[in-house]
Amino acid sequence: MSEQIASVIPGGVDSPFRSFHEVGGHTIFLERASGAYVFDVDGNKYIDYLGAWGPAVLGHSPPSVVAAARKALESGAVFGTPHALELEMAEQLIAAYPSIEKVRFVNSGTEAVMSAVRLARGCTGRDLIVSFEGCYHGHSDAVLVSRQHRASSGVPQAVAEFTLQVPFNDLPALEQCLAANAGQVAALLIEPVAGSMGVIPPEPGYLEGVRRLCSAHDTLLIFDEVLTGLRVALGGAQALYGVKPDLTCLGKALGGGLPIGAYGGAAWIMDHLQPLGQVYQAGTFSGNPVTMASGVETLKLLSEPGVYQTLEARAQQLFQGLGETIRKLELPVQLQRVGSMFAVLFAPGPVKNYRDSLVIDAGRFAEFFHQLLDRGIFLPPSAVDAACLSAAHSPQDIETSVRLMSEALRSIA
Ligand SMILES: Cc1ncc(COP(=O)(O)O)c(C=O)c1O
Structure with missing residues (x-):
């Protein structure tokens, strides 16, 4: 099937990292996903830590979410007009995110970031943005500039020049950058927990410092919570x-x-969007009833007591078990996590920024990845991207995972 699909879809994938190009070997073709598990076309079952690259925080296909989406689909997949579910979704989201007074729904994280950057520029009348080395914000031109694990040709130099980059977790560098470009920076775009160069938490006081500097420079602070939102906490x-x-x-x-x-x-800020203001952003499928129904039900489930405690408990169980193995084997492996997003990094010391992440041993990770795949555990096929636990992982799933991951670590030690 790999060869057949590669003849009609470039690389056989609709998103590059699905191809296993970083870990080698052939990608797996999944047929079904349910709760904490995914099943491939050859009948293999895996405990899943890809989590579809983030979305599956409740596990795959929670029954009430599927039922809500199905019901909406039966009443019409897309209207091209406002509808009640959109209102319900917006109200629920705003209740969970006090910084949000008004929201626009779009169809992907890429679109959200691209639109937020345009809005920030339109509303400040400034052109520059500041982003952080190693952070990923989707594949629009303004954010796919150099010094990250995914760079791209095809981004005009003239466009890239409007994006300045500074190291993550380095307040003096940011202070210097904003001072050198005073009055010109529309927005600072940051992943509050960096998720695609190892899972890197902000150092204590760092985000507060970022906030203070943005306010001092009248620069809008954009949190890219595409991955962290609803994952590290309901309110992100x-x-x-x-x-x-x-x-x-x-x-x-x-x-x-x-x-x-x-x-x-x-x-x-949001009222600068057309039809009220002058900033244009639109979308045929934006806020469609099926996605809104699924989202409303997801927000309801995530608001129930105990969900985030469960995620934290499972993540702690996993890291405690793995930590013991790593200590016993004296492996140069770093375990980094925030809530249910985590990384097993083959690096000699803690990874705190992009430069640190460059010493991660991708070859060692590839061995680990395949050892796990053979044992029925599916991690992201990337040495630096966040793995994702779900609330559907049981203590037994974690116990099994600790045992199999420890076996894999021993065999490559
Ligand atoms: C932090 C962050 N921002 C933006 C994106 C882009 O989202 P999407 O893949 O839905 O376009 C991603 C996706 O990995 C992400 O992790």
Whole structure:
């Protein structure tokens, strides 16, 4: 099937990392996903830590989410007009994110970030943005500039020049950058927990410092919570760390498995969007009833007591078990996580920024990945991307995972 699909889809994939190009070997073709498990076309079952690259925070296909989406689909997949589920979704989202007074729904994280950046530029009248080395914000031109694990040709130099980059977790570098470009920076775009260069938490006080510098320079602070939103807490990293951005981008988990993005913030900023203001953004499928129904039900389930405690308990169980193995074997492996997003990094010391992440041993990770795949555990096929636990993983799943991951680590030690 790999060869057949590669003859009609470039690389055989609709998104590059699905191809296993970083870990080698042939990608797996999945047929079904349910709860904490995925099943391939050859009848193999895996305990899943890809989580579809983030969305599956409740596990795959929670029955009530499927039922809500099915019901909406039967009443019409897309209207091209406002509808009640959109209102319900917006109200629920705003209740969970106090920094958001108004929100627009789009269809992907890429679209959310692209739109938020345009809005920030339109509303400040400034052109520059600042982003962070190693952070990933989707594949629009403005954010696919150099110094990250995914760079691209085809981004005009003239466009890239409007994006300045500084190292993550380095406040003096940011201070210097904003001072050198005073009055010109529309927005600072940051993943509050960096998810695609190892899972890197902000150092204590860092996000507060970022907030302070943005306010001092009248620069809008955009939190890209496409991955962290609804994952590290219902209210995202901004709730976890108590820092309020001006604009927030969401995606992944918000749609309950269906394609979604969202961006929102204070009304005075959001009201710059057409038809009220002058900033244009639109979308045929944006806010469609099927995704909204799925999202409303997902937000309801995530609001139930105990979900995030369960995620934290499972993640702790996993890291405690793995930590013991790594200590015993004296392996140069770093375990990094925030809530249910985690990384097993083959690096000699903690990874705190992009430069640190460059020493991660991708070859060692590839061995680990395949050892696990053979044993029935599916990690992201990337040495630096966040793996994702779900609330559907049972203590027994974690116990099995610790045993199999420890076996794999022993065999490559
Ligand atoms: C932090 C972050 N922002 C943006 C995106 C882009 O989202 P999408 O793949 O839905 O376009 C991703 C996807 O991996 C992400 O992790």
